[in-house]
Amino acid sequence: MSTSSATGGVEGGIEDRRDQIITVAGRLLEEQGPDGVTMRAIAAELDIRAPSLYKHIADKRELEVALIADAFRQQAEAFEEAAQAGEDTIEAFAARYRVWALEHPHLYRLMTDRPLPRSELPEGVEARAARPLVEAFAGSIDHARAAWAFAHGMVTLEIAERFPPDADIDAAWRVGFAAIASSTKPAIPNR
Amino acid sequence: MSTSSATGGVEGGIEDRRDQIITVAGRLLEEQGPDGVTMRAIAAELDIRAPSLYKHIADKRELEVALIADAFRQQAEAFEEAAQAGEDTIEAFAARYRVWALEHPHLYRLMTDRPLPRSELPEGVEARAARPLVEAFAGSIDHARAAWAFAHGMVTLEIAERFPPDADIDAAWRVGFAAIASSTKPAIPNR
């Protein structure tokens, strides 16, 4: 059952349709936001009727889980790409995090809004996306979590347009990340 | 048909209908989450039918705006209460922020999830709730925003149960806030 990952191709036809459905759902999410992702809209895009979707997926939630798994993969790739490009500093990580989230705001919210359906996610997917951050703060998991929370807070507030229009968001990023990053270097006693 | 039974089920003085509706909506939100706040449920609570609600409010959005305004007031009161109790440190502010958010998770999300309907909010309501933080970081608005983002990130991740079950959330709060708070204290004359 555990919904093998998309490219598995182990069994036949169903997997194809299922992948199409997930792909379309993802596209609708990015283009129109969560309200655009309706079973009827997905079906229309595939030239079938909504009830037929249920021959391939159990319910809408399963669709969301698949999108979340995909989002983790995308995010991880973005980070790994950065690492390969030699950008392995905490600041580079922060920049990638922000850029990815702002490029996929609906997907980002989908994957952070609610409790993670960990048992239904392909294993390792969460850890893989988190690894760069954890490594960057190798010394302290608490600092890693603080940094994550800061980045997440900045990103969600920016996505939700909660900063005043004249706010210098770049400056807040710089100041916040510098504070958290520098406080974890034990070599530097203090400032 | 209709009834002279004036005692519906809600009490609390001589509110007009509009206030009753908002009160009930707020209670449903806190007790059952956003999915529990339906026009039919609100109406049922007041022993009327859903369409009658529209004699008092324009639409559901207006209801949400009212709840958001209320949430800001509550939050501001919580902070001011802390100040009067002599807790005016940044750390005390952080603690109050966290406690209030965790006590009203649905309300917190309602007020931070989406763009603020600033033009429809009573004036000053946002500034009042933000004042303690701004004052605590009097020197730097950027630090204030960074601190807010950190607190917001911590709180939303905690509400969404996104930290692993064994995570030491208190510790993350401590290191994060200490880092941001301390980076602004040692008079860094700048910006």
Add this chain to the structure above:
DNA sequence: CGATATGGCTAACGGCGTTAGCCATATCGA
């Protein structure tokens, strides 16, 4: 006393996710 405003009501619309049940086609075992 009559006009008007207020605040209920029922019926209904179009949307949602989802289920039930039907049917054509493809596949496969005997």
Add this chain to the structure above:
DNA sequence: TCGATATGGCTAACGCCGTTAGCCATATCG
């Protein structure tokens, strides 16, 4: 080759949702 079965479509419909239209009893007021 034939029949059973699985697959993946379909329509109809259910019970929700927010919302509108239109009716009507009561209260208020000139």
